[in-house]
Amino acid sequence: ATPLIIDTDPGVDDAFAIALAASSPEVELKGLTTVFGNVGLDLTTANALRLLAHLGRTDVPVVKGSPGEGGAADVHGQDGLGGQALSLPENPQPVHGDDPVQFFADTITPDTVVAAIGPLTNIARAVEAGIEFPRLIVMGGGLGVGNTTLRAEFNFWADPKAAQTVIRKANPIVVPLNLTQKCIADTEFLANVDPVLSNLTGTYRAYLAAHKDQNQSRHEEGILVHDAVAVAEAIVPGTLRLRTHGLDVDDEGALVEGKHQVEVAEETDWPALRSFMEQRLSG
Numbered sequence: 316a317t318p319l320i321i322d323t324d325p326g327v328d329d330a331f332a333i334a335l336a337a338s339s340p341e342v343e344l345k346g347l348t349t350v351f352g353n354v355g356l357d358l359t360t361a362n363a364l365r366l367l368a369h370l371g372r373t374d375v376p377v378v379k380g381s382p383g384e385g386g387a388a389d390v391h392g393q394d395g396l397g398g399q400a401l402s403l404p405e406n407p408q409p410v411h412g413d414d415p416v417q418f419f420a421d422t423i424t425p426d427t428v429v430a431a432i433g434p435l436t437n438i439a440r441a442v443e444a445g446i447e448f449p450r451l452i453v454m455g456g457g458l459g460v461g462n463t464t465l466r467a468e469f470n471f472w473a474d475p476k477a478a479q480t481v482i483r484k485a486n487p488i489v490v491p492l493n494l495t496q497k498c499i500a501d502t503e504f505l506a507n508v509d510p511v512l513s514n515l516t517g518t519y520r521a522y523l524a525a526h527k528d529q530n531q532s533r534h535e536e537g538i539l540v541h542d543a544v545a546v547a548e549a550i551v552p553g554t555l556r557l558r559t560h561g562l563d564v565d566d567e568g569a570l571v572e573g574k575h576q577v578e579v580a581e582e583t584d585w586p587a588l589r590s591f592m593e594q595r596l597s598g
């Protein structure tokens with residue numbers, strides 16, 4: 316199985332992504348490194364631990380990473396998991412230290428995939444420290460679209476400098492909003508997956524319903540599983556159609572045309588990916 320590390324800020328769609336990895340024999344989950352993002356670092360770290368306990372994977376280390384101010388409680392709930400974090404079991408394991416850079420240095424082998432599904436603060440710190448990522452899949456950015464400002468996607472907006480570092484130096488595969496916003500996990504999907512996961516989506520669905528106009532009503536019936544789409548490419552390479560683009564990130568976190576050649580996920584067969592996820596997440 317392919318060794319996989321997930322750098323994450325759980326987060327409802329992060330929870331779906333982690334569960335997808337945990338239930339996929341193609342990958343071996345080597346650890347979660349946490350970062351602030353949807354909510355603050357203490358909560359994202361606590362959520363990572365509890366999610367692993369729910370998944371029966373208390374063997375997977377959780378490394379507490381970079382702090383910062385949480386920015387998406389309106390979508391993910393004050394606790395980051397739709398108000399349901401405390402309904403997940405406690406994880407008896409303590410965190411595995413607070414140095415993600417050292418963890419990457421100790422854990423990454425030439426076949427390790429790292430999926431970064433939160434702000435890129437930990438990853439950029441590692442890049443600056445000289446860590447090489449053999450295969451780095453990043454959920455983030457939007458070309459001409461945003462979900463936090465008109466032009467910026469949340470993960471890039473939350474730490475634009477880090478996003479610049481990663482785009483310019485780490486040769487990532489970028490899974491942008493342009494693709495993930497087409498991947499709607501509708502109510503039928505949510506009814507077919509692990510009810511504990513579906514139960515996390517209440518705040519997210521309420522948010523989308525309240526912002527119906529901006530969202531052109533499209534998401535009203537479900538949620539967007541951005542992070543799970545990125546992790547699917549780690550599990551089954553080729554799930555997403557990649558094309559090389561010259562890109563950069565501006566100071567506001569918008570993904571723009573530029574001189575750094577990176578691979579961008581442009582398309583996927585969503586009905587096929589949707590059923591793949593549904594099967595794997597059905598528990």
Ligand code: BDR
Pocket residue numbers: 326327328329353387390432433454462468469470492541542
């Ligand atoms: C990204 O932002 C977060 O809110 C989600 O978890 C995802 O990683 C989507 O823009």
Ligand code: CA
Pocket residue numbers: 323324325326328329352432433542
């Ligand atoms: Ca995330």
